[in-house]
Amino acid sequence: MHIELNHYLWLSAFMFTVGVIGVLVRRNAIVIFMCVELMLNAVNLSFVAFSHFLSDIQGQMMVFFVMTVAAAEAAVGLAIVISLFRNRQTVNIDEINLLKG
């Protein structure tokens, strides 16, 4: 059996869909962050697969930058979660409605 580009893209599509479902279904803010990481990784996988099959280095550069941004996003996002938990004693996003006034 030969591994083609489409196999990697199917895997990536599956991972991205699971991430989307997780964001829509789960109520725990931290788990939602994890699902966002899942989606970022799905996109990284298709970048690396395209980079391999097109012999182009730019896909891997993009993955490098996505990882950096994901690290920054996780740090700031978790700080926000800690700050919210300190005020509300919950991470349930249904109970966090500060912006409604």
Add this chain to the structure above:
Amino acid sequence: METVSFILFSFLGALVMVGSIGTVWSRNPVTSALFLVLNFFALGGIYLLLEAQFIAVVQVIVYAGAIMVLFLFTIMLLNLDDEQALKEKFDLQKGFGILLGGVLLVEVLYILGLKINLPQKSTTLTPVEIGEAKNIGRELITNFLFPFEIVSILLLLAVVGAIVLAKKNFSPNT
């Protein structure tokens, strides 16, 4: 050789699927985080299959190491119980979310099923050479110098922002 790599791909792909489903499915946030670590390790293996050595190592160090430690640390810090404590909403919302996800999956698979003409290969480097740290580093400080500098500023901002957010006693009512 082809067969071996296909078996490896199937095994790692199954691990990726199990890891991602387990992340969404499990009730306990710590279990979710551990499934996510499994997912990231398996993805690192798949990057090795794609001959992207540098990205594979960075995946394991940065994602499975740094970011997941940050997640687990936050979960421990907040001392969350099982999610039974969280009031689960009615099931219509969940059903709708799963429906939307299924629609998205069908759309993406339909697009993948179309015949897409890939552009011509643009470099003379072989895939193994592309994945080397040497070539990635050279590309980083020549063609991608400006994004590289911008990313350093972004990281600085993230550090400052995280400290400010986590330190200050942010309360909207006072």
